[in-house]
Amino acid sequence: MKDDAPTPLDPPPRATVAGTPTIRDVARLANVSIGTASKALNAGGRLSAETREKVQQVAREIGYRPNDLAQSLHRAKSRTIGIISNDSFGRFTFPIVEALEERLAAEGIAVFMCNATDDPERERQHLDQLLGKRIDGLVVTARRADKRPSIGPLPDGLPVIYVFSQADDPHALSLLPDDEGGAVLAVSHLASLGRTRIAHLTGPEHFEAVRLRQSGYRSALAAAGLQEIEGFYRSGVWSEAWGREAVASLFAKPERPDAIFCGNDQIARGALDTLREMGISVPGDVAVVGFDNWDVMTLAARPPLSSIDMNLKALGREAGNSLINMIGGGKLGGVQRRPCSLVVRQSSGA
Amino acid sequence: MKDDAPTPLDPPPRATVAGTPTIRDVARLANVSIGTASKALNAGGRLSAETREKVQQVAREIGYRPNDLAQSLHRAKSRTIGIISNDSFGRFTFPIVEALEERLAAEGIAVFMCNATDDPERERQHLDQLLGKRIDGLVVTARRADKRPSIGPLPDGLPVIYVFSQADDPHALSLLPDDEGGAVLAVSHLASLGRTRIAHLTGPEHFEAVRLRQSGYRSALAAAGLQEIEGFYRSGVWSEAWGREAVASLFAKPERPDAIFCGNDQIARGALDTLREMGISVPGDVAVVGFDNWDVMTLAARPPLSSIDMNLKALGREAGNSLINMIGGGKLGGVQRRPCSLVVRQSSGA
């Protein structure tokens, strides 16, 4: 409408600025005040459509990108959280962290990852750094045998969640898989198959998970009206070698199991290998269920291994939700256990 | 020296402040200017010892912690970098990221982790977020079959490193394991054992790593004066099942290998299992070497598996060093491959 077509006399507006452009640059090039520019870029505030358009146009041209650090200073929220892992991130923490990150990214929250490998000094350093960066929340995760001391000291009101890990502070929010329930799932599945002599081969007892799964094993046996047979529960280590060894010794005795529930998939795989080599048919003679549902094991096993899935991604997603909730002011706490699920494959197939 | 012992009349200084204390609070409580407080806390600047001490004392008391966001605004460096992974983080990326994080943490640099799972849209969103947070550098990592398009657009001068991944931009710095060299290591090791009929079972050829390892296999055979025997190279998938299948068919023919170099440890493990079941002795009749040196496989295998280690932690550490260098103004570029190493275990033992 207006005569604002460029003429040969108009020096073309400088379309670039040295360094990363700031809102000041946008304002200058658009011939408006810096406050106006801000309004124009923030969708809010009343402004003439043309000014807004002009400002946005300039911003686009020079590749303006708001400085989130400066914004943070203002809103007293950094849109940033920290994750401290005490196990170096591994097979278990990983799906959790992945889901958590995905959930938070959707909310515009970025995630700092720190690995403290169970070294309290490194943990302190990481925490220092994170607090300096004014994180809005903190997630602590680990593969730990037992409760850990609470992390801290922390500024009042900083949301903290322990996932796959548990603080000794009972008020802290801990999100964990329901190990006991998972064991019940496995054992009652085996019982429902008509198995009556169900063994349990598992890892070291200093893992709380081992104790909980044992307890699930026992209560499921009882619920099914079965006896726990002497010597059918064996605690060892988390390896295939132990699974092989345990099965060999278990089946050397006259009274043999007709089902085995294993504390993890590696033990289960060792068990399967030895059973096959002994000529014992699976699931014909013996049905086997593992724990973790780790595809590397379950799918390579012969036959493919039924297993309990801890639903770690769901756990991570929920941790994300809870954290968002707490950052928004919600008060959450206590130890919460989330259900596992059973994945049936051939090793306990019909 | 001075009479500044607290008297009953002195109201005790308020030791806390509402919210996170700022340097302003420190200054007020210490009765100095805010500039002085800053100097006192920063070790730099000339200041009387007592003022400095007093300020630091107050800071400690009220739990003052400098706001890194505010500092960043000033120094135009956020002491923050981003990692974008396109493979969801897995077995391979993990050691890299872990070592990288450790190296950078030592430098006071925190790491944002983003998972884009090969979705360009999510990658763009993550990148946007990271650039908004004014990261000082970017690491791109992936488990990819092939070169990826360069990430971007990026502000001029932002250091970027591709680790375990390669951009199609030849100027970009890529850090990769020397797959070809690793294969040479494996095959010449087997040759040095006196093996002359060496097979190579590997993954899908759309992986560049597969093609490179094949090439290493061939050049090492040639270097040892050996022939590649027809049918001894087989490309399939990265699974144990494929390892089992390939060995079964390979050994069904009259001309049998006396050694197998496998493209990963899973294939190798499948191979070992089938060899054992066929009654072929390892390493007596056939020596086997895998690739990845993944303990879950190498140690559980029977016999324990020799393997090529890509030294991913070293790769991560080096990526950290390079990034620090580039952030400091260094110019680095090009595709750099780092040596693998051979870990001998029983499957190719003496």
Add this chain to the structure above:
DNA sequence: TTGAAAGCGCTAACAA
């Protein structure tokens, strides 16, 4: 509808 100015928390240059 737009501009001016104060301030988020901190640092650094300059005065006192």
Add this chain to the structure above:
DNA sequence: TTGTTAGCGCTTTCAA
């Protein structure tokens, strides 16, 4: 030796 002040890039009153 210490205080004052002007920013870093942005948002948000409050005036014009």
